Amino acid sequence: MRTSCVFLALAVQGAAGFGESQKFLVVSSPATGHLAYAKFPADGSPLAADGQAMKTLIKSGLVFPQGIAIDNHRGRLFVADPNQTGLVMYPLTSNGDTLSVGGSKIIADNVQTRAVSVDGLGNVVFSDEPTSRILRVSAKMIDEGTTVPEVIYDGSAVPSLKSPGGVASDNYFVYWLNKAGAPQAGTLIRGLQYATAETIRNATAGVQMLANNALKCYGVCIAGGNLFYTDETAKLYGVNRAATSRHVVTTISSQLQAPRGCAHDGAGTVYVADKTQNAVFQFAANMDPLEPNTALAKAADLQGAFGLAIFDAGYISPGLLR
Numbered sequence: 001m002r003t004s005c006v007f008l009a010l011a012v013q014g015a016a017g018f019g020e021s022q023k024f025l026v027v028s029s030p031a032t033g034h035l036a037y038a039k040f041p042a043d044g045s046p047l048a049a050d051g052q053a054m055k056t057l058i059k060s061g062l063v064f065p066q067g068i069a070i071d072n073h074r075g076r077l078f079v080a081d082p083n084q085t086g087l088v089m090y091p092l093t094s095n096g097d098t099l100s101v102g103g104s105k106i107i108a109d110n111v112q113t114r115a116v117s118v119d120g121l122g123n124v125v126f127s128d129e130p131t132s133r134i135l136r137v138s139a140k141m142i143d144e145g146t147t148v149p150e151v152i153y154d155g156s157a158v159p160s161l162k163s164p165g166g167v168a169s170d171n172y173f174v175y176w177l178n179k180a181g182a183p184q185a186g187t188l189i190r191g192l193q194y195a196t197a198e199t200i201r202n203a204t205a206g207v208q209m210l211a212n213n214a215l216k217c218y219g220v221c222i223a224g225g226n227l228f229y230t231d232e233t234a235k236l237y238g239v240n241r242a243a244t245s246r247h248v249v250t251t252i253s254s255q256l257q258a259p260r261g262c263a264h265d266g267a268g269t270v271y272v273a274d275k276t277q278n279a280v281f282q283f284a285a286n287m288d289p290l291e292p293n294t295a296l297a298k299a300a301d302l303q304g305a306f307g308l309a310i311f312d313a314g315y316i317s318p319g320l321l322r
């Protein structure tokens with residue numbers, strides 16, 4: 001009897017750890033210099049624009065915030081603001097209904113970054129567009145205060161890295177979009193996140209072109225088995241994450257006007273910002289195969305919506321440094 005009671009208690013507590021915790025959508029606006037957020041419905045359904053204004057998260061200190069990323073485990077918010085001289089980090093906390101940030105800190109110096117991503121280990125990957133580099137600040141470097149980033153890929157050694165825009169990362173790979181240089185440089189590129197003996201000898205060895213369909217692309221996100229990315233005007237594309245040599249790119253939507261960042265909620269919905277429509281849209285992304293002309297529904301209104309990230313407040317590990 002005693003044993004079954006303990007088991008029940010654990011099972012109930014475990015539910016919060018499996019996706020039923022409170023989530024928030026966080027959105028940047030370079031047009032206003034602000035970051036704003038909206039709370040997801042408690043029942044786990046996707047966010048729907050219902051006339052409620054997003055709440056302000058950050059209203060001063062940033063100049064032109066574009067890409068954003070959130071480390072759920074450490075409660076860290078990263079902001080790529082190319083008009084600052086570095087990559088900015090804020091501690092992020094939730095009381096269940098609202099979000100707030102603490103004081104900001106520069107975690108990478110002397111970079112001009114517009115896109116940032118964080119992997120499950122807290123390592124932060126970002127692009128430096130003018131120098132065509134993909135850079136990293138590891139969780140350990142952040143804790144130690146080391147602000148000179150590691151170079152993962154340098155465009156002078158990698159032909160398929162040219163004025164990088166959006167980045168995404170998992171614990172094994174980094175993905176980037178090029179804003180110049182297609183078709184030679186390609187559109188969507190995947191590289192090993194960590195050097196192997198082969199990539200140390202030859203920087204192009206760990207790099208693979210996944211798509212070469214558009215000249216200038218902005219935002220990329222990983223959603224289960226697929227990758228989604230946006231171009232300069234109108235289009236959202238999807239490609240299978242396991243794509244190797246012959247890649248079929250699907251145009252998921254041509255109905256956007258200036259799509260920018262995208263983010264997956266971890267439960268089958270992808271959000272995409274449109275800075276011209278001043279809105280964030282959503283669609284069911286757990287599709288296999290990818291479906292062209294997918295209907296997008298409005299999820300939120302925000303002037304100049306650009307970068308997106310989802311914060312799942314249930315994942316914070318109290319023991320980790322903030």
Ligand SMILES: *[C@@H]1O[C@H](CO)[C@@H](O)[C@H](O)[C@H]1NC(C)=O
Binds near residue numbers: 063064082083
């Ligand atoms: C940001 O920097 C760019 C390029 O230097 C400049 O054109 C733009 O006016 C700046 N934006 C703001 C809001 O300061």
Ligand SMILES: *[C@@H]1O[C@H](CO)[C@@H](O)[C@H](O)[C@H]1NC(C)=O
Binds near residue numbers: 202203204205206
């Ligand atoms: C580097 O790797 C690429 C891709 O694997 C290969 O095509 C190229 O020949 C290699 N270059 C050298 C100098 O080994």
